Amino acid sequence: MQDRSTESGAPTPAGFDRDLLLKAAYHFCIDWLKRGRLARAVRRRGVAGLARQIALRARGLFYLDEEHIWYTLALSRVDRLPLAEGYELRLATDRDLDEVCELTMSSIDDVRARRADGAQLWLVVGGPELAFLCWIFSRATPVRAAASRMLELPPGVACLEDSFTAASHRGRGIAGAAWAAIGEGLGVTGFEVLITKVEVENGPSRRAVEKAGFREACLMRLRRRGRRETVTLERLPTQLTPEEQGAEGHLERSLRRG
Numbered sequence: 514m515q516d517r518s519t520e521s522g523a524p525t526p527a528g529f530d531r532d533l534l535l536k537a538a539y540h541f542c543i544d545w546l547k548r549g550r551l552a553r554a555v556r557r558r559g560v561a562g563l564a565r566q567i568a569l570r571a572r573g574l575f576y577l578d579e580e581h582i583w584y585t586l587a588l589s590r591v592d593r594l595p596l597a598e599g600y601e602l603r604l605a606t607d608r609d610l611d612e613v614c615e616l617t618m619s620s621i622d623d624v625r626a627r628r629a630d631g632a633q634l635w636l637v638v639g640g641p642e643l644a645f646l647c648w649i650f651s652r653a654t655p656v657r658a659a660a661s662r663m664l665e666l667p668p669g670v671a672c673l674e675d676s677f678t679a680a681s682h683r684g685r686g687i688a689g690a691a692w693a694a695i696g697e698g699l700g701v702t703g704f705e706v707l708i709t710k711v712e713v714e715n716g717p718s719r720r721a722v723e724k725a726g727f728r729e730a731c732l733m734r735l736r737r738r739g740r741r742e743t744v745t746l747e748r749l750p751t752q753l754t755p756e757e758q759g760a761e762g763h764l765e766r767s768l769r770r771g
Contacts, residue, residue, distance in 0.1 A: 577737035579658070580713040582749075583764055584727035585757040586692075588700030588707060592726055596637070596690040600644060605634040612643050617677055637682075637691050644682035645691055648674045649699070649707075656710075658735040658744045658768050665767065670760045671699055673709040676718075689725040696726075705756040708764070728753060730761040733768065743771030 596602060605613065605628075613634070614621045628634060631652055637645035654672035656664040666672060673695075678688055696707050709727065711718045723729075732747045746765045753761065 576739075577735065579735040581658075581710040581733045581735075582713060582719065583708060583710045583730045583733055583746075583761070584722050585730045585753060585760050586696055586707040586709075586725070586727045587754045587757050588696050588704055589754070589756075590726070591693055591696045591700060593697060594686065594690040594693045594725065596694070597639075597685045597687060600637050600639045600685075600687060602635065602637050602691050602694055605636050605646070609634075609636060609643070613646060616643060616679060617646070617675075635691060635695055637687050639682060642682070643679060645676070645678045645687045647676040647688075647691065647695075649695060650674060651704070656768070658733060658742075660742075660770060664764075667760070667763050669703070669705040669756070670763070671704050671707050673707055686724075688721050692722070692725045692727075706760040708760055728757070730757065731764060733764075736771075741771070744768050745771075 610621055610624055613619065613636075614624060624634070627648065633649040633651075635647050635649065636643060650672045651666065653663045653665045654674055655662060664672070673692060676688055676692075692707075699707060707727075708730075709722060710733065711722060713732070729749045729751050730753060731749055734743075734745045734747075736743045746769050748761065748765070
């Protein structure tokens with residue numbers, strides 16, 4: 514699932530160098546310009562909206578508080594959810610990448626690199642329109658709370674990340690139906706558990722993953738102050754399968770630090 518900071522709008526804390534924050538924001542702009550993302554971001558968010566996003570991203574390098582729930586889905590007990598009429602679930606092809614990048618403001622180089630590393634980009638299309646997309650990682654998955662920013666996955670565990678539903682296609686249960694179908698397919702190929710994380714305050718996304726059969730496994734807190742990061746994980750009182758317990762234990766061992 515998409516990462517969203519919970520510290521939006523908080524003032525710059527005492528002791529932090531505003532010039533350093535401005536320098537970081539400048540480098541974000543240069544990076545986006547090089548990747549062809551800046552013009553798309555201005556069209557999508559406007560100048561003021563883009564400026565706020567860049568400021569928050571730059572500030573997040575030094576001052577951050579996040580809380581996520583890690584969810585697990587036992588792939589031996591996936592309940593298939595019907596996909597709305599007129600929609601099709603399929604893997605992305607090279608021809609889809611420009612539209613994916615336009616919709617999500619992603620770098621095409623990043624998208625290509627993920628696919629080259631073995632990640633699967635799944636799409637739901639409705640006629641000519643891209644309605645939904647998500648990524649499945651089977652070896653390592655991007656996690657901001659990880660010390661290396663990548664979480665190695667144990668055998669039998671895959672991770673769902675960066676789900677996105679186009680605004681005009683929301684409210685039709687597309688995401689849940691896609692996740693269930695993808696999970697069913699992963700189970701056939703030997704995977705046992707699908708994991709994902711959702712921001713604590715993101716009620717709609719939490720309800721969506723729970724409707725698709727995911728269960729709360731643990732609460733993860735990330736705290737960043739300057740160069741120091743602390744990550745804590747708290748196991749939640751949910752009855753998990755042995756396979757889900759194994760996946761949750763891997764999260765605790767791999768991510769807890771500070």
